[in-house]
Amino acid sequence: MKFPAIKGFDQTAFNKYLKNTGMLMFGKIGSLVIKMLVGIQIANHLGAFNYGILNGAIVYVALFAAVASLGLDQFTVKELHAYPKERDRILGTAFAMKVMAGLLCIPVIYIAWQLHDLEKTPYIYVLILSFTGLFQSFNIIDSYFQSEVQSKYIMQVQIAATLLAAIIKLVLIFGNCALIWFVYASIFDFLTLAIGYLIVYNRKGRSIGQWKFDRILAKRLMSFSWPLIISGLMVSLYMYIDQLMLHEMVGPDAQGLYTTAVTFSSAWYFVPTIIVSSLFPAILNARRDDPARYQKRLQNLYDIMVWFSMLFALGVTIAAPVIYGLFNKEYAGAAPILAIHVWSGIFVFLGTANTQYMIAENFNKFTFVRTTIGAILNVLLNLWLIPHMGGLGAAIATLISYFVSTFSILLVPKLRGQGIMMLKSLFLLTAFQKIFKR
Structure with a gap:
């Protein structure tokens, strides 16, 4: 793609970023199609009740796995970008911190389970999945390739892991295997990704054996990332709490239906992450x-986020009845839930982009405040709406809380300018300005 000469525009750099983004998008879309098709088969095979049990355990553990990431991924990219010669020290420190957090999460999950267990979900399911945080420590390799604008290598790993996971799950379906085997398959997905990351890192002539832990750097990273640690927990809460509350207040069947809608709605959340x-x-x-x-x-960036998200939301809303024609009849009631929930993605896209601005400007504490507002509001709305509207109420609660969370920065003078910029994108004002300027 060739652009005319523009002051300050680097054509070579643009092509590099475009190619990197295109490769990532291609890989993720391919993986998404595979996951969705296999996911439909799993839902039909297990039925709404067992599908709710499986996802209840997955979501429960995901709350803790978010904390285990320590919010280090983007900080690692930033550090590697600024100090490329310190690669082994930066990666080694971040990896060690994530491993320790992942190990600590295992007993914490057990203690939390003892205080409150999910209805009809055996603890063995949660125990197996509790190793998720540990395996995700290897995602730090992804941060390295991002800093080098070489994410195509990570894309290759993710596609290979997705294909392997799909084959395994299809074998389980055709073998009419019990629910426990799908729990094993879920944790195996994270293990294969970790192994794949190690292989591709070694093939690039690198070795994790050269990584070094630096206590001083660890303290520095923790001082920057602790707001994002709590923020990550809050993000997980207002992304997953609706499913857990629906599970407890209505039952696994209701969560099974709702989860199919959330899966389709949130499956495209990789797009803003890749772009950013x-x-x-x-x-x-x-x-x-x-x-x-x-x-x-x-x-x-805000404009791009709105255009992508609005087009996708509109398409999914129209296609919702067709999508649920692929499921068993017991899932038909989830089509209206999907048609509402999918519009939450607009605010996920904008929030993802704005979070990068906050990281660049060291406004990390505001990220925590914003996500806390969203999490609290989501819980309160779910308590009010779920008893009256079930899964549809949970979808409405999610949509409202995502909107409020994203634009709560309008209340902060230092960030109000960014909030106004996002509003311009949301109401397509900048799009009209560009059209009429032509």
Whole structure:
């Protein structure tokens, strides 16, 4: 793609970022199609009740796995971008911190389970899945390839792991296997990803044996990331609490239906992550070299997020009845839930982009405040709406809480400008400006 000469525009850098983003998008879309098709078969095979039991355990553990990530991924990218020669020290420190957090989560999950267990979900399911945080420690390798704008290697690993996972789950379905085997398959997905990351890292001539732990750097990273640790927990709460509350207040059947809608609605949340992770180095460069171009790139990023999310939400809303024609009849009631829940993605897209701005400007504490507001509001709305509307009420609660969380920055003077920029994108004002300027 060739652009005319523009002051400050680097065609070579643009092509590099575009290729990286395109490769990631291609890989994720391929993986998504495979996961969705296999997911439909799993839901039909297990039935709404058992599907609710399985996902109840997965979501329960996901709350703790979010804490185990320590919010280090984007900070690692930032550190590697700033200090590429310190690669082994940065990666080794971040990895060790994530491993310790992953191990600590296992007994914490057990203690939490003793205080409150999910209805009809055996603890063995939760115990097996509690190793998720430990295996996710190897995601730090993903951060390295992001900093090098070489995410195509991670894409290759993810596609291979997705294909292997799909084959295993299809074998379990055709073998008419019991629910416990799908629990094993779920944790095996994370293990294969970890192994794949190690293989591709070694093939690039690197070795984790060269990684070093630096206590001083660990304290520095923790001082920066602790708001994101709590924020990650809050994000998980207001992403997953609706499923857990529905599980407890209505039953596993209701969660089974609702989970299919959430799966389709949130399956595309990889898009903002890919766009941001690929463009973040360019945004950081603009911040360093040209403040005006920095703001322009942020506005363009918000515009892209809105265009993608609105088009997808509209398409899924129209196609919801057709999508649920692929499921057993017991899932038909989830189509209206999907049609509402999918619009929450607009605010997920904008929030993902804005979070990168906060990281770049060291406004990490505001990320915590924003997500806390969203989590609390989501719980309160679910307590009110679920008893009256079931899964549909949970979807409405999610949509409202995501909107409030994203635009709560309008209440903060330092961040109000970014909130206004997002509103311009949301109401397509910048899009109309670009059209009429032509």
